[in-house]
Amino acid sequence: MKRLTIALVAHDNRKADMVEWAVHNATYLSHHHLVCTGTTGGLVKKALEETGAIIDMTRMHSGPLGGDAEIAAMVVRKEIDLAVFLIDDLNPQPHEADIQMLLRQCRVHNVPIACNRYSADLMITSSLWDDDSYVPTEPKYEYFKRE
Numbered sequence: 204m205k206r207l208t209i210a211l212v213a214h215d216n217r218k219a220d221m222v223e224w225a226v227h228n229a230t231y232l233s234h235h236h237l238v239c240t241g242t243t244g245g246l247v248k249k250a251l252e253e254t255g256a257i258i259d260m261t262r263m264h265s266g267p268l269g270g271d272a273e274i275a276a277m278v279v280r281k282e283i284d285l286a287v288f289l290i291d292d293l294n295p296q297p298h299e300a301d302i303q304m305l306l307r308q309c310r311v312h313n314v315p316i317a318c319n320r321y322s323a324d325l326m327i328t329s330s331l332w333d334d335d336s337y338v339p340t341e342p343k344y345e346y347f348k349r350e
């Protein structure tokens with residue numbers, strides 16, 4: 204299995220979901236390098252270690268203090284293979300600009316980003332990660348001309 208760098212980020216009202224998802228996928232996640240925003244990382248690390256998994260994790264600042272921005276910069280540098288970002292869509296966040304930046308940079312740089320658990324499950328079970336013949340098509344920023 205190819206070793207990936209996976210970003211895990213969750214807003215406060217989605218952290219229970221993130222921890223549950225991470226524990227469910229503890230064996231899978233223990234094969235990869237995790238990069239997390241501060242509080243998400245602390246909770247995920249503790250929960251994963253309680254399962255007995257050995258975790259390789261880098262914790263950035265907390266989201267509102269720049270953690271999303273730090274991870275967005277890693278996306279720009281092609282240092283992130285996959286992001287799981289559980290967003291609280293029912294409440295405003297003080298760092299909305301940073302959230303949008305992380306989402307936008309994933310789109311610009313063609314980095315898969317799952318914003319719900321179902322997407323995350325589909326992405327981590329994809330066989331394409333280990334298919335060396337698969338080359339992701341980069342987004343084309345060009346006007347579509349009819350005929």
Ligand SMILES: O=C(CO)COP(=O)(O)O
Nearest residue numbers: 240241242243265266267
């Ligand atoms: O705010 C976040 C993402 O936008 C997450 O930050 P924390 O993991 O530090 O709570």
